[in-house]
Structures are given as structure tokens and as C-alpha cells.
Amino acid sequence: MKKITILDIARELNITFSTVARALNDHPAISTNTKALVRETAERLGYTRNKIASSLRSGKTKVIGLIVPRLELSFFSSVIHGIEHVINANGYTLLLYQSRESIKREIKGIETFLQLQVDGIIASISLETTSYKHFTDLRKQKVPLLLFDRIIENADIPYVSINDYKGGFMATEHLIKQGYKDIVIISTNHKISIFQERLKGSIDALKFYNLPIREDLIFYGNPSREFGESCIRQLYQNGEKFDGIVTPEDYTALGAIQALKSYGLKVPEDVGVIGFANEAFGDYITPRLTTIDQQNIAMGEQAASLFVKLIKSPDFYAQPIPKIIIDPILIPRESSVRKS
Amino acid sequence: MKKITILDIARELNITFSTVARALNDHPAISTNTKALVRETAERLGYTRNKIASSLRSGKTKVIGLIVPRLELSFFSSVIHGIEHVINANGYTLLLYQSRESIKREIKGIETFLQLQVDGIIASISLETTSYKHFTDLRKQKVPLLLFDRIIENADIPYVSINDYKGGFMATEHLIKQGYKDIVIISTNHKISIFQERLKGSIDALKFYNLPIREDLIFYGNPSREFGESCIRQLYQNGEKFDGIVTPEDYTALGAIQALKSYGLKVPEDVGVIGFANEAFGDYITPRLTTIDQQNIAMGEQAASLFVKLIKSPDFYAQPIPKIIIDPILIPRESSVRKS
DNA sequence: GTGAAAGCGCTAACAA
DNA sequence: TTGTTAGCGCTTTCAC
Numbered sequence: 001m002k003k004i005t006i007l008d009i010a011r012e013l014n015i016t017f018s019t020v021a022r023a024l025n026d027h028p029a030i031s032t033n034t035k036a037l038v039r040e041t042a043e044r045l046g047y048t049r050n051k052i053a054s055s056l057r058s059g060k061t062k063v064i065g066l067i068v069p070r071l072e073l074s075f076f077s078s079v080i081h082g083i084e085h086v087i088n089a090n091g092y093t094l095l096l097y098q099s100r101e102s103i104k105r106e107i108k109g110i111e112t113f114l115q116l117q118v119d120g121i122i123a124s125i126s127l128e129t130t131s132y133k134h135f136t137d138l139r140k141q142k143v144p145l146l147l148f149d150r151i152i153e154n155a156d157i158p159y160v161s162i163n164d165y166k167g168g169f170m171a172t173e174h175l176i177k178q179g180y181k182d183i184v185i186i187s188t189n190h191k192i193s194i195f196q197e198r199l200k201g202s203i204d205a206l207k208f209y210n211l212p213i214r215e216d217l218i219f220y221g222n223p224s225r226e227f228g229e230s231c232i233r234q235l236y237q238n239g240e241k242f243d244g245i246v247t248p249e250d251y252t253a254l255g256a257i258q259a260l261k262s263y264g265l266k267v268p269e270d271v272g273v274i275g276f277a278n279e280a281f282g283d284y285i286t287p288r289l290t291t292i293d294q295q296n297i298a299m300g301e302q303a304a305s306l307f308v309k310l311i312k313s314p315d316f317y318a319q320p321i322p323k324i325i326i327d328p329i330l331i332p333r334e335s336s337v338r339k340s
Numbered sequence: 341m342k343k344i345t346i347l348d349i350a351r352e353l354n355i356t357f358s359t360v361a362r363a364l365n366d367h368p369a370i371s372t373n374t375k376a377l378v379r380e381t382a383e384r385l386g387y388t389r390n391k392i393a394s395s396l397r398s399g400k401t402k403v404i405g406l407i408v409p410r411l412e413l414s415f416f417s418s419v420i421h422g423i424e425h426v427i428n429a430n431g432y433t434l435l436l437y438q439s440r441e442s443i444k445r446e447i448k449g450i451e452t453f454l455q456l457q458v459d460g461i462i463a464s465i466s467l468e469t470t471s472y473k474h475f476t477d478l479r480k481q482k483v484p485l486l487l488f489d490r491i492i493e494n495a496d497i498p499y500v501s502i503n504d505y506k507g508g509f510m511a512t513e514h515l516i517k518q519g520y521k522d523i524v525i526i527s528t529n530h531k532i533s534i535f536q537e538r539l540k541g542s543i544d545a546l547k548f549y550n551l552p553i554r555e556d557l558i559f560y561g562n563p564s565r566e567f568g569e570s571c572i573r574q575l576y577q578n579g580e581k582f583d584g585i586v587t588p589e590d591y592t593a594l595g596a597i598q599a600l601k602s603y604g605l606k607v608p609e610d611v612g613v614i615g616f617a618n619e620a621f622g623d624y625i626t627p628r629l630t631t632i633d634q635q636n637i638a639m640g641e642q643a644a645s646l647f648v649k650l651i652k653s654p655d656f657y658a659q660p661i662p663k664i665i666i667d668p669i670l671i672p673r674e675s676s677v678r679k680s
Numbered sequence: 681g682t683g684a685a686a687g688c689g690c691t692a693a694c695a696a
Numbered sequence: 697t698t699g700t701t702a703g704c705g706c707t708t709t710c711a712c
Contacts, residue, residue, distance in 0.1 A: 003705095005704095005705060005706085006705075007705080015682075016683050017706085018682080018685090018706095019681085019682055021706065021707065021708090022682085022707095022708095025707085029682080030681065030682080031681060031682090048451075048454050049455050049705095050396075050455070050704090050705055050706070051455040051457065051706095052392055052396045052401065052457045052704090052705080053704070053705035053706040053707090054705075054707070055706090056390075056392045056393050056688050056704085056706075056707095057707045057708080058688085058706080058707060058708090061392065063456070070417075070421075071421070072414060072417050072421075072620070074412060077411035077412050077417060078412065080438075081411070081412075084438060093437070093452055095403075095433065095436070096406075096434055096435070096436040097433075097434075098424060111388075114388045116403070116433065117390060117391065117392045280621065281621040281624050284594055284625050285621075285624050285625055285626065286626035345688095345690085346689075355698075355699090356698070358692085359698055361689095361690065361691070362692095362697095369697060370698080371698090374697080389689095389690090390689055391690095392688090392689080392690090393688070393690040393691090393704090394690050394691070395690090395704095396688090396690075396705070397690045397692085397703080397704050398690080398691060399704075
């Protein structure tokens with residue numbers, strides 16, 4: 001079964017292939033009659049437009065490359081939900097690449113996307129990423145790039161993210177208002193801005209409420225269940241007095257809760273715990289995890305909408321570079337709310 | 341900054357563009373010297389191969405379309421992990437489309453993929469899918485198609501899945517062996533084979549162990565947390581006697597456990613619960629959820645490997661159509677194991 | 681309202 | 697070992 005092209009349709013109707021092409025593209029100068037005829041014949045012959053050919057000619061692929069660290073985080077899968085929705089509605093398709101938190105793979109993904117002539121790239125950087133050349137180069141090459149969540153500040157690249165500083169502040173303030181006083185801050189040793197901002201927010205909340213900033217109650221590591229557990233273990237072994245835990249993301253909070261339970265400490269009665277990111281599992285565990293929601297689907301939709309809007313403008317990188325900052329939302333659940 | 345093509349490299353070196361093309365493709369007939377020169381110049385000028393042009397010419401895009409119902413299920417994101425790994429190692433890229441359990445979107449995805457001239461499609465069908473024309477048509481058009489997990493039987497389409505019958509049997513047998521006697525089977529009203537097989541397995545396990553098959557203890561609905569809850573509610577309201585719950589997937593099990601807890605029933609002491617699919621959250625909840633693991637990453641890798649192997653053969657659909665059936669693995673956790 | 685013709689950047693058969 | 701040439705299927709400009 002040979003593939004049908006516009007030439008086959010043209011032959012069938014005794015017209016030229018350029019008329020067919022125009023008819024299929026709904027060109028205004030083609031008569032309604034011809035259009036109908038062409039469409040009917042296309043349908044009958046089982047024609048499928050070859051987008052590769054049209055992309056080569058037009059220089060547009062209508063494909064957008066998406067780089068995410070990993071799909072296993074429900075945060076990213078929900079953002080993708082939002083992105084895909086808007087992107088598809090605008091006639092684009094998503095090409096997916098997972099960096100798996102590796103800068104090497106991140107670079108590889110960009111390279112692949114460029115070869116495939118994507119119309120642009122949407123990305124959230126890997127935890128490992130500290131050099132940004134592969135992203136700033138895109139700007140130089142005038143390849144549309146938009147970052148979300150894990151963004152790069154001051155790089156003249158448009159982005160959509162939440163106010164992580166505020167998120168960190170809110171989380172910590174929430175624990176304070178619930179009456180927790182000796183608050184442990186678990187942070188990370190990754191340089192990416194979101195975690196730095198959350199930490200700043202937490203520290204400022206302590207200051208704001210006149211609580212001491214104790215360096216021995218601040219932990220830096222690789223955000224994960226294991227790290228959450230290990231922090232609690234250390235606190236316990238050192239006999240530290242503490243009653244609140246602020247974490248950089250939900251998995252760390254999960255590990256912390258599990259470790260606390262294993263030491264016979266009750267959450268939230270003895271220790272209050274708050275996560276960050278509103279991963280789906282937080283609603284299922286016992287106690288249900290208080291966390292900060294990042295409006296995932298909205299973030300995805302806004303990122304995609306902004307991207308689509310910018311890509312239509314003559315210069316994607318025209319100043320001023322738009323940045324959308326979404327408000328974080330506190331989701332109070334059991335892990336931090338003492339029944340009085 | 342104009343895009344660099346092989347012509348620019350050729351001009352720079354005073355050779356023809358076809359020599360450049362050959363050098364870049366490591367053609368054996370080109371001297372090592374020329375190759376080095378070409379590569380160096382390409383690098384220096386910042387050349388990026390235009391895969392769209394090469395695809396148009398060669399008829400191969402090295403892109404594989406992937407259709408999954410939804411990324412939010414950790415099952416699918418892990419399978420993708422496996423698929424992406426193998427696919428990338430073989431020089432392919434993944435184009436992603438989520439059907440969101442809608443047959444309409446599923447058809448749309450296939451259409452998009454065909455227009456983009458993907459080299460093949462890997463898919464797991466939506467819950468809604470009962471007519472398979474859009475898939476069997478692919479076979480007619482000789483477009484490589486491989487299904488995984490949610491497959492179509494007897495359609496002469498290669499697939500990779502687990503032995504769902506065995507999984508259903510194992511799950512039910514496990515409860516029986518743990519001493520549960522009045523076993524509720526929650527199944528679905530979806531026609532897709534995996535759920536039908538799991539149900540058959542469950543029923544056969546009851547038969548095998550001489551337990552009665554009670555139609556009033558079998559539920560059919562849309563697998564979800566809500567459905568799990570509603571089943572328990574009905575059982576409770578009808579005053580049914582039961583002590584074991586077999587579910588079609590983990591979210592239904594989660595809902596069941598939450599409902600049981602709300603009625604003051606203890607899991608696993610009063611009622612044993614087993615899920616299916618080994619979703620990530622099962623390990624985090626209280627009690628930890630016993631489930632059936634589908635070897636997600638391995639399934640992805642095997643699916644991708646088989647696909648890559650078949651696509652290299654002269655006829656993707658050569659008989660006999662290969663089918664890989666992976667063994668399910670029982671993951672006993674707290675929700676079904678009575679401490680004696 | 682439709683036709684003619686050029687060309688996007690590359691691959692590959694055929695020459696030399 | 698390298699050059700010449702013809703397209704892949706479409707978009708698009710210029711004619712008429």
C-alpha cells in the first residue's frame with residue numbers, strides 16, 4: 001500500500017497538486033467546490049499529510065520539546081497534563097525527554113530537540129544543573145525556551161514558577177502558628193534557586209516570629225525519603241530538642257514522618273511536619289501530610305499559554321522577559337495540626 | 341544567526357556538500373583526514389544536523405510515538421522509564437501522547453503520530469477503548485505497533501504484558517492462605533482484557549480452594565479510590581460478612597482501606613486487602629499495601645527491546661506475532677498479613 | 681480561482 | 697576517494 005500524496009489526489013481530480021495543497025490548507029482563494037472535492041478525495045484515498053515535508057519547507061514543525069527531571073514525581077506529571085492540554089489545543093505536539101536529574105542527559109535532550117527542529121523547548125532543570133550554558137545558548141540561537149518551576153533567575157529566559165520564598169515562609173509560619181517552637185529546617189545542598197528561596201523564606205519566618213536561627217537544626221542534603229529519615233536519626237541520636245520539621249519537598253517529609261514514628265514520636269502531637277509540592281501520596285499517608293501546593297495544572301497551563309503567546313510574537317526574547325510567579329497555597333492536613 | 345547547513349561546511353572547505361554529508365555519516369569511502377576536517381569545521385561553525393530534511397529523504401524519522409492513558413499512574417511513568425532507556429540507546433526519541441482514558445484522544449494521537457511520520461507506535465489502550473479499528477488499521481498500513489500492559493488479544497499485534505490471570509489468582513490465593521475466608525472481589529465494568537483476566541484468576545483461586553463464588557460479593561465499577569470506598573460502604577450497609585478484599589488496582593484498594601478504617605475495621609486484623617500494580621504510594625500508606633508487582637521497568641525495557649528488534653526485521657508483522665508475558669510478583673506487605 | 685516552478689536540507693545512486 | 701544529480705512531499709511566490 002503506497003503512501004498517498006497530494007499528487008495522487010491531484011491526478012485523481014485532474015487539477016494541479018498546488019491547488020490540492022491550497023485546498024487542504026483552506027486557502028481563501030480556492031473555491032468551496034474544489035475544496036470539498038479535494039477533501040472528499042483525500043478521505044477516500046486515505047491521505048495523511050506528511051508533516052515532515054511541510055516542516056522542511058515551512059521551517060516549522062509544530063512540535064515542542066519538553067525536558068523534565070523525572071515523571072515519577074506527580075508534580076511533573078500534573079504540570080505536563082496542563083502543558084499538553086494547552087499545547088495540543090494550539091496545534092502543537094509534545095516531544096518528551098527526561099533528564100533524570102543529570103545535566104549530561106539534559107544537554108543530550110536539547111541537542112536531540114534541536115536536530116529535530118522543534119519549534120521551542122519547555123524545561124525544568126535537573127538538580128545537578130549548575131552551569132547554564134546549554135540553556136543560554138538556546139537564547140543566542142533564538143530558539144524559544146521557557147522554564148518552569150526549577151528555573152534560572154537573571155538569565156533573560158522567560159519562566160513560570162511559584163513564589164518559593166513565600167512558600168517557605170508560609171510553611172514555617174504555619175508550624176509556628178500551630179505552636180511548634182523548636183523548628184528543624186531540612187534543606188538541600190543543591191544550588192538551584194527554588195530550594196534556596198524556600199530556605200530563605202523559612203529562616204525569615206523564624207526571624208519574623210522572633211525564634212532563634214539555630215544552625216544545628218538546619219540540614220543540607222539530597223532531598224529524598226532517605227535523607228528525611230537520616231535527619232531525624234541524627235536529631236534523635238544527638239538528643240536534640242525539636243518539635244517541628246520543615247522540609248524542602250514531600251518525600252523528605254515522608255521519610256521524616258516514618259523515622260519519627262519508628263522512634264515512637266507522634267505526628268502531629270509530638271512533632272509537626274510540613275512538606276512541599278503536594279505530591280499525590282501526601283493525601284494518602286497517615287497522618288495525611290500538610291504541604292504547599294504549587295497549582296501544578298495551572299502552572300502547566302500558564303507555562304504553555306505564555307509559551308504559545310511568545311512564540312507568536314516576532315521576537316520570543318523581546319524585552320522585558322515575562323516571568324509569571326504563581327502563589328503557593330498552604331494545604332493544612334493532619335501532620336501539622338494538633339487537635340486541641 | 342543563520343542556520344548552518346552542510347553547504348556552508350562544504351564552501352568553507354572547498355569540497356562538495358555530498359562529501360560533507362558522507363563524512364558526517366561516517367561513510368567508509370571518505371578519508372579519515374576529510375572526516376576530521378569536516379567534523380572540526382562543523383563543530384566550529386556550530387552545525388546542527390537537520391533531521392527533518394534527512395527524515396524526508398530517508399523516510400525514517402527515528403521517532404517513536406508513545407500513547408499512554410495517563411502519566412499520573414506511577415506504573416506508566418516507570419514503564420516509560422524503561423522504554424525511554426532502551427529507545428534512546430538505539431537512537432530513537434519518544435513522542436508522548438496521553439489518551440487520558442479517552443478513545444477519541446487515542447485516535448487523535450495516532451493520527452498526529454502518522455502525520456509526523458513516526459517510525460512506529462507503542463501504546464497501552466485507554467479504559468474506554470472497546471473498538472480497535474484505529475489499532476488494526478495501523479497493521480494494515482504496515483505501521484509498526486506494539487502494545488503493553490493494556491493490550492488487545494488475538495489482534496495479531498505484538499505485545500508485552502504480565503500474566504494477569506496468574507496475578508489475579510496469586511492475589512486471591514494469598515488472601516486465602518492468610519486465612520481470609522469471605523473474600524470480596526472488586527472488579528471493573530471495563531472490557532479490557534487485563535481486568536477480565538484478573539477477575540478470572542480470582543474466581544479460579546476461590547474455586548481451587550473450594551470457597552464459594554458469591555455473586556453478591558463481586559463488584560463491578562470504575563477502578564478508583566471512590567469506587568473502593570463505595571464498595572465497602574455498600575457491604576457495610578448491607579451487613580455483609582466479609583474479611584478479605586481483592587481489588588483490580590491499588591487506588592481501589594486505597595479507597596477500600598480508607599473506608600474500612602472509617603468504619604473502625606482494622607486492616608489486616610479484621611479485613612485483609614490486596615491491590616494490583618504496585619503503585620508507589622502503596623509502600624507509604626498505613627498499613628502498607630500488599631499488591632502485585634508488574635515489573636514495570638523490565639516491562640518497559642522488554643517492550644522497547646522487542647519493538648526495536650521487530651522494526652529492524654523486514655516485516656514487523658511477520659508471523660508468528662511475538663508476545664511476551666511477564667510473571668507477576670506478589671509483594672506481601674502489611675495490609676494482608678496478620679501478625680499471629 | 682488555478683497553474684507553474686522553485687526550493688527547504690538532506691540521502692543515495694551513479695559517475696568519474 | 698570525491699563530485700554530480702535527482703528527488704523526498706510539501707509551501708509559497710509569481711503568473712495568468
